[in-house]
Amino acid sequence: MxxxxxxxxxxxxxxxxxxxxxxxxxxxxxxxxxxxxxxxxxxxxxxxxxxxxxxxxxxxxxxxxxxxxxxxxxxxxxxxxxxxxxxxxxxxxxxxxxxxxxxxxxxxxxxxxxxxxxxxxxxxxxxxxxxxxxxxxxxxxxxxxxxxxxxxxxxxxxxxxxxxxxxxxxxxxxxxxxxxxxxxxxxxxxxxxxxxVGKKLKDIIMTIQEEQDKIIRDRREGVVVVNGVAGSGKTSIALHRTAYLLYNHRKLLENKVLILGPNNMFMDYIAQVLPSLGEGGVHNNTFKDLALSLLNYHGPIFMGEDYTEALISGDEELMEDTRKKRSAAFQEALEQQVDITERTYFEFREIRFQEVVLMDAEEMERILLRDFKHMPFFKRAERLKRMLAKRLKDARDVKRLAIDKKYEELRKKMKASGEDTSEWRNMRRTDIRRLMAQVSLARDTFREFAQGDYFNAYVPFKTFDFLTEADIAPMLYLKHRLHGVKLPFTVQHLVLDEAQEYSLLHFKALKEITGCTSMTIVGDVNQMILAGESPMKDLSSVFDQVRPYHLTRSYRSTFEIMDFANRFLKENKIVPLVRNGKPVTEHLEVDLDAAVDLIAQTVENYRRDNLDTVGILTRDMETTRQLHRLLRKKINVKLIDSEDALLKGDLYIMPAYFAKGLEFDGVIMAEKASGDAEESLIHYIMATRALHELTRITFRDLHFY
Ligand SMILES: Nc1ncnc2c1ncn2[C@@H]1O[C@H](COP(=O)(O)OP(=O)(O)OP(=O)(O)O)[C@@H](O)[C@H]1O
Structure with a gap:
């Protein structure tokens, strides 16, 4: 050393x-x-x-x-x-x-x-x-x-x-x-x-910077929101803060911290930091997996890489639908739907058992819409069902008593007059059986009250004849409002990484489901897959005690790489820490064959410069797959084509959206020459993955075969 x-x-x-x-x-x-x-x-x-x-x-x-x-x-x-x-x-x-x-x-x-x-x-x-x-x-x-x-x-x-x-x-x-x-x-x-870098994110306790330490040690109560440029240490801060909070509030927080990341590959990438700080017993998941398990939804859904691909390839309908479902207006529409469901899901009517009125329409409405308003709607309906079942039982008992009384008197009378009593027993049995059948019929009239289905209420919001990733948070929110969703464990501190992708509904749903008032939320509004406003910028409408932080200094990359990445940002540019490295190399608009040779050559150069991990980052899955096919004849490169892939090895090719949150010693940006300004955010994500060396190669008119 x-x-x-x-x-x-x-x-x-x-x-x-x-x-x-x-x-x-x-x-x-x-x-x-x-x-x-x-x-x-x-x-x-x-x-x-x-x-x-x-x-x-x-x-x-x-x-x-x-x-x-x-x-x-x-x-x-x-x-x-x-x-x-x-x-x-x-x-x-x-x-x-x-x-x-x-x-x-x-x-x-x-x-x-x-x-x-x-x-x-x-x-x-x-x-x-x-x-x-x-x-x-x-x-x-x-x-x-x-x-x-x-x-x-x-x-x-x-x-x-x-x-x-x-x-x-x-x-x-x-x-x-x-x-x-x-x-x-x-x-x-x-x-x-x-x-x-190594293959996994490491702890930074030796060199935590003051601006980072302030966030790590901020008090437990309330919601810390960090919007920071790529490489400013947001993930590191979130994990060190978790370790700090666990150390100082162990009784309260042990096994009660939930960390949500964007995908399983990322969760695997950060998995070592807490154990290396001596901490275990933290729940990890992705929002999607958690939500789908809480929704208990196992049907088809257009999500993950397929959904992201469609978004970045400019599927207008999908983009519009996604924007709509992230909007505040949509949340409003869902609230209205809750209201409509409450008023129309059941018909308020009289429920009888024979001549006995178990509940009149007015009382039913009062119970469903007023008396238990604090409970989710279908929970109120369950309660209503329990009340009706109890009243039915009481009414049945009265009738049953009457039958017993009637036959007891009959029996006494017959006995006194010396008549044969065997017949009355059969009659009594038949009467009881008839009573039970009527009870069962009456119960059927409110049996379905406990089986309310949030999904029916969501159907009007389906834009396509299938569900998409943009429907997950709204469905979860709706299910929670109608049924009350519970996690199988208690959460006292919630950590959200890559939170720029969360909509208001994500935040609201998580807040209400976890009941948690202490959170650490980190993200970079410049790294949104679908450009737009991120609610992360101002969460005061959702949470109390929001403490926002803004980080502009990046620790990951060399000065040259950050200077290059800044090209793709209009505002909130990165402030580089002065660590000089090699200049960024660009080979623009070369032929495809030449590009493939250049990529292979660059990997070799990186190896010569002692770089361990290398990421070849492309814009979309098609380019990734096709380039991989051409490259693997020359170099041994691992294709990452699923967000559940494991990062094994040290040379990968993947679309940039998988690389969010990850980093590599050397990066090669490989893409079709297009000059599309809309793509600048993807370029920013690609460039900021590199620590030491960055090369950009664009190729002309790609005709893959
Ligand atoms: N104070 C520090 N001392 C040493 N290394 C640091 C420090 N802060 C950050 N780093 C390093 O900088 C890199 C980026 O950190 P991290 O991944 O936490 O940033 P990020 O803001 O989450 O990035 P991204 O937006 O790309 O996800 C990591 O390699 C991390 O170890």
């Missing part, structure tokens, strides 16, 4: 080396202690198990009970010891990466070391390492020295920050140490950003 100057005065360096040695020594002892503890827990379990088996040799139920309980205890103690061992093993290589010196009012200067996990010397109670998520660790991520504050459980604490020091420690050795007055940045950040 690259060595940095160890630029401290000799005496300070000696002190730092000594501290590192102390901490590493302590970690190793802790590893030993925990390994023994693990062994001990294990042995105890084995011993105990043997004893139990002997004792309950003949009682299978007891044995099963025991194993259920034992498995639980075993899992709990094992989990915690194992988790700690994993953390300690990681700390043994890089125990910390930062230090901050500060003085509280009237107190001595003190210093704390910041690492991925906390560590306390159990004898002296000295905090050897402070977890980066602890409130006091925020001092390390502040933009400057001097007066500042951090949030403690009992309120803000004012401090004077006197020094901020960064360390590069690998394999328990000190490779670099710097004092930085301003943001955590400079050489370490540039070094991190200059390295190759």
């Amino acid at each position: 690259k060595e940095f100057n160890l630029e401290l005065p000799q005496n300070e360096l000696v002190l730092e080396e000594a501290y590192l040695a102390r901490v590493i020594g302590y970690i190793q002892e802790e590893i030993l202690r925990n390994t023994q503890k693990k062994r001990q827990v294990y042995d105890e379990i084995i011993e105990y198990r043997k004893g139990q088996l002997d004792e309950y040799r003949s009682d299978e139920d007891k044995q099963i009970d025991y194993f259920d309980h034992e498995r639980y205890v075993q899992e709990e103690s094992f989990k915690s010891v194992e988790k700690r061992l994993t953390e300690l093993t990681e700390l043994a290589g890089t125990p910390y990466f930062g230090k901050v010196l500060f003085r509280e009012k009237g107190a001595e200067e003190e210093g704390i070391y910041i690492g991925k996990y906390g560590l306390v010397d159990e004898e002296s109670y000295d905090p050897l390492i402070i977890d980066w998520r602890a409130p006091i660790a925020s001092l390390f991520y502040k933009g400057s020295l001097g007066r500042d504050k951090y949030q403690a459980p009992l309120g803000d604490v004012e401090v004077d920050i006197t020094k901020r020091r960064q360390f590069l420690i690998r394999d328990a050795e000190l490779h670099g140490v710097f004092d930085t007055e301003s943001d955590v940045r400079d050489e370490i950040l540039l070094e991190v950003l200059s390295s190759n």
